[in-house]
Structure formats: C-alpha cells, structure tokens
Amino acid sequence: MATRANIACLGAGRMGRGIAVAFAYAGHSVTMIDVKARSAEDFARLEADALSEIRKTFSSLSSLGLLTEADVAPLVARVSVVSTSRSEAALSDAGMVFEGVPEVVELKREVLGSASRQVRPDTLIASTTSTILVDDLSGAVEKPRRFLNVHWLNPAYLIPLVEVSPGKATDPAIIDEVKVLLESIGKVPVVCAATPGFIVPRIQALAMNEAARMVEEGVASAEEIDKAIRYGFGFRYAVLGLLEFIDWGGGDILYYASRYLEGALGSDRYRAPEVISRNMQEGKIGLRTGAGFLDYSGLDVDAYRLGRLKAMVELLRHFGLARPPILDR
Template sequence: MTNAEITSLEGRRFAVVGSGYMGGGIAQVLALGGATVALADISEEIAVKNYERLLTESDQFVADGLFPAGATELLRVNLRPAASIEEAVADAEFIEEAVPEILAIKHETLARISAAARPDAVIGSNTSTISIATLAEAVQGPERFLGVHYSNPAPFIPGVEIIGHAGTSAATIGTARGLVEAGGKHTASVADVTGFVLNRLQYALFHEAAQVVEAGIATPEDVDTLVRTTFGFRLPFFGPFAIADMAGLDVYNFCYASLQTGFPERFATPKILTDLTDAGKLGTKTGGGFLDVPAERLPELIAYRNRAYVGMQKLLDELGPAPIN
C-alpha cells in the first residue's frame, strides 16, 4: 500500500499506547480524522482517566474555537479507553507507541505490542531521541516498524517526521505516510540518525543562541525578538533552502566567508552550497538552486512572499503578544 492510495481514515482501526499528553493528542488527531482509536496505558484506570481528560480538553478547545463544533461528540464515538495494551492492539492496523523516553520502557512496551498485534500491523514510535534501529530490536517483524514523530501539541502542529530504520520496508513507510497525511498532517521522511532532522535543527539553533547569550552579545529576550521578527518570521512559509534560493546562493557563499573570519570552523561553507555556486546555480535569480524554481516564476513567488508576510503580521497583531512576561 502506498500513501497515494490512502485518502481517508474512515473505518480504519488504530491504537495509541501511552495516553499522556503526547499520546492523548495523537489519539485526538486520529479519532477526529475518522479512525476508530483504542487508547491504552499501563492500566485501564489510567487509560480511562486520560480518556476523560481528553474529552474535557476537547470541550475547552471547541469553546475556544480550536476544535470544530461536534469534536467532543466525535471523540466519544471514535475514541475509547482499552482494558490493556494487548486488547487495544489486537485488531489495529496502525499502532503508535507514545510511552516515556526511557529505552527499557519502550522496549518492554514494543515487545508487548508486537506480540499481540496483527502480523501486518504497522507499528510506529513517537520517540524524538532514541534510534529507531535500537527500538526495533524489541519488535517482532521489525520491517513493519518505524518512527512516527508528532510534535507537541500534536493536535495543532502539522508536521510529522517519518523515520525508517535500515530494515523498515518501503511499503511500511508508504503506508505510515499515507495514514498520517489522511489524518491532516504533513510528513517528511528522514533517515535514522542521531536527532533525526527536527531536533537536530532545533537544537542547532538553540546551541548558537545559548552561546550568544553566554558571550554577553545579547540577552535571551533580544535573541528571541530577533528570531521571531526576522528569519523566524519567514519560516511558516519557507524552509531554509527556499529562503537561501530567494536570497541568492552567491550571497550565502559570501556570508559564510564573512562568518569564517570570526568562526572559521563553526561556519565552514557547506560543500553542497559551493558546488551549486561554482556551477552558476545561484537560486531563483538564475532559475536553478536547491529547489530549481524557474526564473519566470520569480515575480509570482515574490508576490506570494509579500502577501504572506503582511498576513503574518496581521495575525500577530490580532493575537497580541505572547503572555510570557
């Protein structure tokens, strides 16, 4: 089964093992998408308690306009607490493990899941830090196992990392991507390396920000202001490669050289950037770069960019400042 063949979650049977904040949010996403979802934890009592919490939470989200009208009623129909892990996964075609980030707990849980699940069930882990290959050691049928990493809060963050290990089948990756996308999310397939991609990028930014503060260059408040109001302002619309293409890869190449006067090792020019600039592929202005946007589409792209940024500022003005201070 490929992701192109999956258009709806209606009638599909899922299980989420781990009913806490992340697991509960994932269960809400899947159930609101139309799937029948069994929610399990270390005991039926905990699963029931968290199920009730999710319904109460949904009522508040509806009242706040964050969930559509009727969401809580739909959750009552599609989501249920299970008596045990084994009962939850018995007839599920997709199972998401979302227990604490402790290897022993995950191994024990994944062993129970894979022993009780259908042999053709896809099993995903919501781990954000642990090697998928290491987790797969506890799974019967490791070819059906992969990372399916939702972000917090799961109902409202649209991106999901799909992480296969060396033994994950292509069919498993395709099915997982299709099911997650049918639930209204965007997927990106990445390799099983330390930090995957999401956290590798997120922590790289935090690491540099922390060094700026430690060196007395700026305060945490000023760093956050710059990130929010400059390059971070672009990120809801464009990723780093699109931004680089629009800025000009020759400009990026020059900026790396400038940064190297102060930080020669930390800001070594990436080879993929040098290769493109040496080939005369400088981004949108030449019609070739990382994303190969045709030059004739540049006016359309710039017009979209400008509308997007004005729209973002209007949204921020409407919301007002975050209640941090």
C-alpha cells in the same frame, strides 16, 4: 488500511494523549494501552487523568473555535484507556499502533516486541521516539517491514508536521501507507533518514543553543532575541523553507557571510558545509541561475516571487502589522 482505522497507542502519557486527540478529532477510535502493571485503583486514577486531560484539550480547542462545546463529549467518547491485561483485544483490532513509552531502549523493545505478536500481520507499527534510531528498535518487532518511526512535534494534536523515519527493513509501500494515513487527519508528513535529531530537532537545537549563547554573551536580552525570532526569523521561514531561502537570496551570500562570521566570532560553528562551495562552483546559486538546492527551470520566477510575498503580507495582517501608506494630501 481502512480510512478510519482503529488506532492503538502503547502508553497513556503525554505523547499517547496528543496522538489520541489528533486521531479522535479526525474520526478514528483510539485505544490507549497502559503498558505498566498497576493495581485496579492506580489504573483507575490513570484512566481518569488521561480522559480528563483529553476532555480539557478538546474544550480548549472549542474555546479556540475549532469545534463546538457540544462536540467535546462525542469526541472524548472515541478514546478509551485499557490496562495491560486487556491489550490483546485492543491490539488485535488496530490498523496502526503507535508506541509512546519513555525513551529507554530496553523498555521500547519490550513493549514493541510484545505488541507485534498481538496485532494482525498487516497492522502498521511505529515508534514515536525523538532520540533513538529506528534500527535500534526494529529487531524486537515481528515482521519489521511494517515498522518505522513517526516523530510528532508537541503539541501533537496541533502541529501539522510529522517526521517519518523508515528503518533498513521498512517496506517502501508502508511508508506511503503511513503518509496517506497522516495526511487523512490533516498532518504534513516528511520522510527523513534514520539519523539522530531527525530534521526539526536537529535544526532547532542549533538555533536554541545560539539564542541562549547570545543571552550569555550579552548580545541582547531574552525578550529582544525572542522578538527578533518571532518577527524576523520565524516570520520568513513560515513562508520560505531554509533551503528555499538560501536560493532566494543566493548561495553565494551564505558562503561569504559564513566565512565572515567564522572569522569575526572565532568559531567554526559558522563554517558553511562543502555543499555550499560545490553549488557555487557548479553555478547553482539559486533563483538567479535557475537552480540551487531546488530546481527553478521552467518556473515563472516573477509569479513565484509574488506568491511568496503575498503569503508574507498575509502574515503581516495576522500580526496586525499591515498598514496603509501615509500619503500627502
């Protein structure tokens, strides 16, 4: 695929607009295709609304210092909106196509199937579904070897992470090609199996439900819980991944803490998975034993710890919480 491949988005809604901003910002031409048949007047309103929102988004990025106000117009000019009657020309020129229509299996299959017959044989095709398994859609796509799911986190133009989920028919070389494209626009792709919830939505659903449950139980106010998340939970996991954090403290700590919480709160939702017990039996506790979920063999542990602590200090400075010591004079 060309470094600056033309991008097509099936749908001109929230997801299509976010993807358009991300790619236009990185130098690509983007065409959003309205997949719904409309009158000329209705299409004109949709087009004006989409381009207006994209212009406002770029203006907001200007106010945040990511670009200048003079950059806004040329960036917006890279984005166009076409009606479904003009989709063939737009799709025939696309290096990659992202589907972003509502979460209805039949609608997605219809839109993807039609697009796959209009693009070039080497054009990559991706759904952006957050709920539907890729293999429930791939059967509608011609040459499904070039099809996979690319799940963006909103706002798509800001959040670095993109979850890439291949299907059974996806060619591994296509996965690599998509990762290279995403990295070229400043994204951080991760590959995960085609499973409900992918990675982030599956974890965050548990965390959000537990936060809501604590409000319901009167554990703390919503404000206090959110403060705890910002300055404790989120602070640590901006530097250490969840599994890395298990290794940092030791898998045995999680094992015993989970057993206590399961009993004290009377809920098996705190029960540790079998892999935690298995790692303990195999001596894979984490940093202390040189292996856990991650492999630390040959690692300069002191330098590694110092590097992670340095990143935390930078976050303290970001939050305005890094203070000099108080010394007796």
